[in-house]
Amino acid sequence: MSINTGPTRTIDRSRSVPEAERPGALGPATGSARGSGMPETPAPVRSRGSLLRAVARNKWLAGALGLALPVLILLLWHTLSSNGTFSPVQLPAPSTVLAAGVELAQRGDLWFNVAISVQRVVLGFLIGSTLGMVLGALIGLSRWASVLAGPTIGAIRAVPSLAWVPLLMLWIGIGENSKVTLVAIGAFFPVYTTVSAALKHVDRQLIEAARSFGITGLQLFFQVQLPAVLPSVISGLRLALAQAWLFLVAAELLGAAMGLGFLLTESQGNGRTDRLLLAILLLAILGKLSDALVGVFERWAARRWGAAPAA
C-alpha cells in the first residue's frame, strides 16, 4: 500500500555514488584498461584523469585550453589565405577581415548594425520566453488548459516557424515589429515545451508532502514546483536564445535595411567576403556572450534556490 517508493530510492542511490564511479565519468577508460589485462595501464589512466581534474578545477587553465582550437583555426586560415590555396575573394586573410571591421567601425556602420540586431534579439527573446513561461506554466499545471489548448499549441508548433514570414510581412509589414515577432516565435517554443513538460513531471511525492503541510496554490508553485523545474527552465532559455539568434538572421536575410543579417546579404551582393566573414564572427561572439549571460543567471538561481535535482 505504500506509494511508489521505487523512483525515490533509485535517486538516493545514485546520489550516494561518488562522482568518479558514475558511468560516463572516466568510467569506460578505466574499465577497458582493466578488461584488457595489461598490468601497466592503470598508471597512465590515473594520470590522465588527474590532469583532467586539474583542468576542471582551474578555470583559467580550462579557458586557455578552450582558446587553443580557435587559435589553431586562425593560424590555418591565415596560412590557407596567404599561400595561394584560396583567392582573396574566396577566403580573405584574417588581417583583411579585421581591417574591414575597423573600417566599418570607424564609419559607425558596425555598431549600428550590431546594436539593431542585439535589440531585436533581446526584445524578441524577452517577449517570446516570457509568453513561453506563462503558457508553459498554464499547460503544465492545469489539466483543463492542457486538454483544451495543448493540441492547438502543438499544431502551431508543428508549423516550421519560417513559414510565418510571408504572413508576418503581410500583417505587420517589413519593419521592426515583424522581425521582433519572428524572433519571439523562435524563442517561445523551446521555453514553452520544456516548462510545460517539466511541470507535468514534478515529483508527485514532493507535491503531496507539501500539500499535507497545507501548502497549496501559488505557494505550492513558488515553493515546490518552480524550484523543481528550474534546471529545465534554464535549459529552455538556453535553447530559446539560440533559436532567437537563428530567427534574427532569418528575418534579416529575408528583408532588412540594417542588422547583421543585412550585412551578410549586402556583403554577398557586392562581393565583400571580408565583411561576410566579419558578420559571421560577430554572430559567433554575440551568441556566446548572450549564452554566458544566461549562465550567470543560472549560477545566481542555483545560489538562490540551491542545486535543484538535475532534470
Add this chain to the structure above:
Amino acid sequence: MTAAPASPSLNATAGRGTRAYPVQAATVSFDGVGKSFPAARGTKRGASAPGGGLRQVLSDVSFDVEPGQIVSILGPSGCGKSTLLRAAAGLSTATAGQVRIDGSPVSGIDPRCAVGFQEPRPLPWRSVTDNVAMGLPRGTPKADGGRRVAELIDLVGLTGSAGHRPAEISGGMAQRASLARALARNPGVLLLDEPFGALDALTRLKMQDLLLDVHAADPTTVLMVTHDVEEALYLSDRVILLGSRDPAGPAGIAEDIRIRVPRPRSREDAELARLRSHLLAQLGVEGH
C-alpha cells in the same frame, strides 16, 4: 547517527518547564470507514466484482484512538493500512463512513494532522532547517518559528547538520528531519506511514527509540502504519490488525490488541514475545 544526542537535548527541552507550544493531543475516530478503488481495466477481479468494476479494499473499519496514545495499524501488504492513514490525513477520502478528529469530520488536508511518509520527501534545494520550517503552521511569527525549528532539530539530534542539504545527509538523518518537520506543525495527531520501513535495521531501532523520546516530550496522538510486528509491539499502546478471511474480499479489523507492558520496554519482554508469536501466526507466519 546515534540516538544518544537526543536524550540530553530532550532533558534541556523538558527542563524549560512551561512549553511555549502545548500539544493538544486529539482523539481520532474511524467510523465505518470503507474504501473502494476503480479496478484496473481488464482484470478478472474487476470484471467479476460487484458494484461496477470497483475493488473494495477496506470495509467497515471502526475504532477510536484515545488522545496521547500510540496506535499501530498492522496487516499484510496491500490490505489498506496506508489507505486508512491517508483518509485520516485528508490526502484521500473514504468511500464509506468517515474519520473524525476530536468529533469533527476530516475533509481535505487537516491542520490538526501531520504526516511522516515512508520516504523522508525533503525539498532537495532547501537546507534541513528550511525543510523543517516547512512544517510550521501558516502564520507562525518568524522569530517563534525559528526558535521552534531549532528546538525540534535539537530534539531529533540534527543540530550539527541543520545547514546541510538533504543530498548531504544519510537516509536516517533525512527521516529524522521528516519527523521534525511533522512535529513543527504541532499536530494533534501524528500520522506515520511506515516511517522506518526504508531504513537499515540498526537505524530503525534507533529511530524507534527516538520516536518514544519525542512522544515523551510531546505526548501527541500517534497513529502509525507498519508491517513490522516487533516495531508495532515495542512502540504501541495498542495494535490494530487488519485482515480478511476471504483473500479477495475487503479487509476489516481482525484484532484489536491493547499492550499493557509499561515503558521503557525491553525488546525481549516475555509478554511482547507471546504477542509477537500470536500476531505472526495471524499474519500467516507459523513456527516462531
